[in-house]
Amino acid sequence: MTLSLSGERPDPPETADEGVWLACIECGTTFAPFEAVRYTCDSCDGLLEVRYADLPTFEDFEGRGVWRYADALPFEEGVAIEEGDTPLYEVPTIEDETGVADLRVKHEGMNPTGSFKDRGMTVGVRVAERLGVDRLACASTGNTSAALACYGARAGTEVLVLLPAGKVAAGKVAQASLHGARILEVDGNFDACLDIVSDLAARGEAYLLNSLNPFRLEGQKTIGLEILEQFRDQTGEFPDRIVLPVGNAGNTAALYKAFRELVASGALAPEEVPALTGVQAEGAAPMVEAIEEGNDEVRRWEEVETRATAIRIGNPVNAPKALPGIRETGGTAVAVSDEEITDAQRSLARDGVGVEPASAASVAGLRKLRESGDVAADEQVVCLTTGHLLKDPDAAAAAGANPEPVPADTDGVLDHLGE
Ligand SMILES: Cc1ncc(COP(=O)(O)O)c(C=O)c1O
Numbered sequence: 001m002t003l004s005l006s007g008e009r010p011d012p013p014e015t016a017d018e019g020v021w022l023a024c025i026e027c028g029t030t031f032a033p034f035e036a037v038r039y040t041c042d043s044c045d046g047l048l049e050v051r052y053a054d055l056p057t058f059e060d061f062e063g064r065g066v067w068r069y070a071d072a073l074p075f076e077e078g079v080a081i082e083e084g085d086t087p088l089y090e091v092p093t094i095e096d097e098t099g100v101a102d103l104r105v106k107h108e109g110m111n112p113t114g115s116f117k118d119r120g121m122t123v124g125v126r127v128a129e130r131l132g133v134d135r136l137a138c139a140s141t142g143n144t145s146a147a148l149a150c151y152g153a154r155a156g157t158e159v160l161v162l163l164p165a166g167k168v169a170a171g172k173v174a175q176a177s178l179h180g181a182r183i184l185e186v187d188g189n190f191d192a193c194l195d196i197v198s199d200l201a202a203r204g205e206a207y208l209l210n211s212l213n214p215f216r217l218e219g220q221k222t223i224g225l226e227i228l229e230q231f232r233d234q235t236g237e238f239p240d241r242i243v244l245p246v247g248n249a250g251n252t253a254a255l256y257k258a259f260r261e262l263v264a265s266g267a268l269a270p271e272e273v274p275a276l277t278g279v280q281a282e283g284a285a286p287m288v289e290a291i292e293e294g295n296d297e298v299r300r301w302e303e304v305e306t307r308a309t310a311i312r313i314g315n316p317v318n319a320p321k322a323l324p325g326i327r328e329t330g331g332t333a334v335a336v337s338d339e340e341i342t343d344a345q346r347s348l349a350r351d352g353v354g355v356e357p358a359s360a361a362s363v364a365g366l367r368k369l370r371e372s373g374d375v376a377a378d379e380q381v382v383c384l385t386t387g388h389l390l391k392d393p394d395a396a397a398a399a400g401a402n403p404e405p406v407p408a409d410t411d412g413v414l415d416h417l418g419e
């Protein structure tokens with residue numbers, strides 16, 4: 001099966017429950033959505049996708065936040081704390097300097113726990129309730145654990161998180177801890193943590209809420225729906241391109257699914273779909289490698305390193321959904337250095353947008369693609385910034401200027417200021 005923008009609408013199988021079912025993206029086998037815990041296909045182990053008998057158009061959306069898009073989701077409401085409805089900012093200085101026709105920044109750091117993961121958790125934790133599981137778990141570079149801890153607390157369910165020891169930013173560990181998750185620090189990287197937690201989930205020890213869980217990506221689809229609506233409200237048009245940081249490739253997969261569904265409902269023409277453009281750090285760039293080499297599979301990088309710890313990932317599990325997303329929308333992928341990421345973080349901050357390093361990768365990638373000519377000057381672009389500045393206070397302090405010590409009197413302060 002190919003995940004294409006054909007506008008195809010499959011008929012509901014007998015396994016559908018109120019017009020919702022799960023389908024394998026590799027072999028097409030379908031499953032009832034809520035009768036059993038399932039993350040991948042029983043027949044071929046392929047990734048699963050949530051499918052709907054009815055697909056909404058823009059006119060069907062009403063209300064605010066993630067649940068404005070209930071008609072595109074498996075439920076009417078979730079375990080919610082006002083996630084979504086994040087700002088789409090103008091960034092005049094960066095727009096000027098990159099020389100694109102229009103540049104806006106969709107700041108997902110403005111979600112309740114400071115990252116886009118909340119959009120996935122409001123749906124995923126609701127599904128967990130429906131399935132009646134009693135322990136939620138994830139592997140995390142930080143943000144997933146913060147969001148799961150918070151939404152798990154809200155649902156009153158036990159949460160277990162596995163983190164790569166020494167590689168998670170301070171703000172994120174603090175969040176997971178205070179929201180009451182049990183935190184295990186693993187002597188290995190994120191991919192090793194995900195291998196372990198997937199194994200625990202397969203043994204029935206916990207319900208997995210990483211983006212391998214197809215319901216989480218349903219919530220993350222709303223980023224794409226919101227961008228289209230906001231950009232059209234602000235400019236009268238849809239953006240030509242969305243540039244986003246890539247780690248486990250959940251957002252790339254989720255945005256592509258949002259656009260495929262809008263095409264299938266007739267709400268969006270295939271040529272109106274924004275080109276999905278992924279950015280990775282040079283030290284963790286398996287998706288970029290696959291795009292550059294034209295590979296259908298992504299090679300797992302065993303050794304990964306980057307200052308942008310949120311995307312320090314060598315085995316993007318959603319690659320089979322995300323690669324077609326980049327290719328079919330006419331997008332591309334690019335790797336950026338840690339220095340380029342920090343420069344972009346500073347530039348965003350100077351335009352009033354405080355983000356963590358991984359988020360700034362989107363702007364760093366846009367800069368690089370403008371220099372290479374892969375992004376044209378007449379394009380209308382949205383850069384996705386995925387997490388808040390305060391998530392990683394150490395990186396922010398290192399990127400900013402040091403405080404200057406002064407004596408505790410006005411003359412001393414004036415002297416220091418040289419006035
Ligand atoms: C701040 C931040 N940005 C980007 C990403 C990458 O997103 P994805 O895994 O959906 O590619 C993550 C986590 O993976 C993240 O925490």
Ligand SMILES: N[C@@H](CCOP(=O)(O)O)C(=O)O
Pocket residue numbers: 138139140141142143144145209210211212247248250310311
């Ligand atoms: N950046 C992520 C990595 C895990 O990604 P997920 O989307 O599969 O949960 C994090 O914050 O842990």
